[in-house]
Amino acid sequence: MNPSFSSFLVNDVFGDPGLFVEVRWSKRALLFDLGHNDALGPTRLLRASEIFISHTHMDHFIGFDTLLRVALGRGKTLRIHGPPGLTSNVQGKLHGYTWNLVGGYPLTITVHEFHPDGIKTATFLATDGFQRHDEPDSPLSHCTSQGTFTVFCDPMFTVQASALNHRIPSLAYALQEQFHVNFNKERLHEAGLPVGYWLKEVKQYFWQGQPDDFRFLATLYHEHHIETREFILGEIRERFVTITRGQKIAYVVDARYDEVNERKIIELARGADIFYCEAPYLDRDADKARDRYHLTAKQAGIMAKKAGVRELVVLHFSPRYTGLGHEIEAEAREAFRGQ
Ligand SMILES: [Zn+2]
Ligand SMILES: [Zn+2]
Known part of the structure; x- marks a missing residue:
């Protein structure tokens, strides 16, 4: 089988988290999170017309500017999906610059915020200096008992999400080829x-x-x-x-290990071909992980096993373990496969 998606991490496992997914044989790509993303280069960044944000802590959103810069002046619509507050964050970024000379630019940015009771959408156009235009709310679809909801539908695939507890909502995503x-x-x-x-x-x-x-x-x-x-x-x-069966890729970052989050993650990632999961801490520092609303490598491995995924890729390692990346990987692997 020739897989339809090819995916890779935007940065090294100690760098800002982010996942780039190429839809093969088309010039399309999906991008999960906007941390530092210079490594992608303009061509790849421009392919990413659908952007999915977990939350807007700096390490997941600082790359918005890089994307904006390469997209400016292109006849393009950037669709950004994410948690409540995202529209204000995008608006704040856009207000950080002066736009008096972009009137002829055809860039459109559409932001979809996913709230528990519906979707709020706003549009920003370069032609009017990125004023905010709010659109009518729309309902969430396909919400399951564990809270998985649909974020994006294409004839070929869907993207679903679940809001995890990271002291703020952090959206985890699953991309599923139909x-x-x-x-x-x-x-x-x-x-x-x-x-x-x-x-x-x-x-x-x-x-x-x-x-x-x-x-x-x-x-x-x-x-x-x-x-x-x-x-x-x-x-x-x-x-x-x-x-x-279609290919499935799950992306989970920045969430605490608790019963509710675990149930949501397992439902979302179930049967994934590749499960990208954060593992900032070793389990010996589980207390710190919990205090900071993050996972340990062991917890990532346990959930990968329970979700029955085929492959686990851990990312978002804390700099405190610089030089010990292999220990994080080994701990996750052992919990996942028992070896
Ligand atoms: Zn965070
Ligand atoms: Zn983070």
Whole structure:
């Protein structure tokens, strides 16, 4: 299976937390948290049109300026999702600069704040110097008994979140591909059909939920000629496609280890292919972790095991353990896999 998402940490495990997820074969990406992000460079930053913020402590939000700077002057909409208070934080950042010469800039920033009782949305346009425009509230959808709610829906994937206790709400996120479309290349070859861009279009039809009798035209790039042919989606599905479980990636940072948080994290991360989880402390400093509303490596490992994830990646190590990163990783691994 060729995974649809490729994900990596924005910084070293001791650096500011952040996760970059590329949607492969498209020029799109998702970015979780906006700590220092110079390492991503402008091209990657510009691909990230959906941004998900856990909370706005400095190490998770200082990179807003870098993103703003590369996006300014582009015909782009940045959508930023996060906890209550995010709109004021964005507004405060935008008010930190003078905007008298950006009237022709086409940048739009939309902020979605997720409250327990609904979503508050505000828009800022470069064309009017980033004045705040509040929009009507909308309801939360798909809220479960443990409090997981939907943040973003795309035909291909959804992003869900849960508000964790970090003395303030800290949103944890899970990205879930709806289902995965696999093409049997051998069978395509036997039928004289080339691989290429048209398969990407076929995937879109599946994700859009088109019916089996859906007909479409595809441009096929053979070795020596180009051909346009009509297909029926159901026939393609039967002959060349296997649909499997979609990929899932969970991202959890800045939360205390308590019963409620644990239940929420396990529900959100359940069955994830990769579980990115903060582990700022070693368990011998569990008291300090608790005082500061953070997790230990052991706690991250225990929750990864309970959630039945395939892979655990720990991050956001406290600088107090500089040079001891391997101990944090070993502690998390032992709690997760018992080795
Ligand atoms: Zn924090
Ligand atoms: Zn933090």
